[in-house]
Amino acid sequence: MFDRYTESARRTLFFARYAVSQLGTASIGTEHVLIGLLRDARKQSIVARILARFQISPVDLRRDLEMRFAGGKKIDTSVEVPFGADTKDALRFAADEADSLHHDYIGTEHLLLGLLRAEGSVAASILSERGLRLDDVRTIIVTLLAEPPPEPEAPSRAELIHHIEEIARLVRQLARAPAGSAQADPLTDRIESHLAALRQHLIG
Template sequence: MFERFTDRAREIVRRARDEARSDGQQRPVGTEHLLLALLADEASLASRVLVEAGATADDLRARVRRHTEAGGAGFGDADAAALREIGIDLAAIVARVEEAFGPDALREALPEPRRRWGRRRRHSGGPFSPRSKKVLELSLREAIRLRHNHIGSEHILLGLLREGHGLAALVLTEAGVDLDDLRRRVEAALRTAA
């Protein structure tokens, strides 16, 4: 599949891996990292369409950070809202824990797992989360559907939109971007570019 990726699309995937590593942890590449990498390539069709739809890298990066760091234990706004629905105030719980155990008590890293037999253990899913793998597969399907013999940034964006349930889709929606409208914009830009 990767042999069909354009140089620009390969660079976006590399940039997404860098985004995932940017916080110093070894995390798999998520849909949010693919989205941020798409926006970073300002000359790409995907980036231009995202910006025209009202998405900005700084805003989306802040939204991603809120979801991955909120509450100190990885709880985002959606998690807090779901807990609130069943009568649990996440902010109050976090405040109590920090009062009892100190500031950022929930942010402390878990101890490194013990290694067995001298082998190094990696994240079992490889460098990509299951959702981001699905996005890359869907980008191939989108290219085939459009009868393109390559996979470019626009196909990765269409894959993100088609997957529709990852953190990338959530932060785009929170930023006021209509996912169906964004899909139409990408397809219109592709017709114009052809």
């Protein structure tokens, strides 16, 4: 299902799952995918550049959402959590948007469009409240993709340390997991996600 996803899009879903573990809900909702998008929205990323057109700070909005949806019991990240119905719709819409734009990949810009198309979802309502409209965002994406790509932003020392510390912690958990345990695959996936993020930071 995720073969066409870019590294950034995959990180977004990883961050969405992490948000669920911190906020404590039974499924991955569109609000968690939005939090994941915002967490991955570095200064020069296409989502950050889209939001800048609406005078929205990804960091400020993410913090607002994390405070708004906080209060649930934390869930261990090794526990499998399903996508909610609205999220499944949003992911399907994201693929449709990529196809309609004749893109052979699904990136964070398509995920944003998918969230906007999931009418009635939490994320669509949040984005609509802040002035984002599907047709406007689609036009902005086409415009931005036609422009020369911006110079890549150098990763902060804190970001690199975060990924390294998370990899070390997950490796320790993996070492303690019983042989053949169901915990091994999710831990391995999360290690690979952090390694992919490090590769993008260090190699591009």
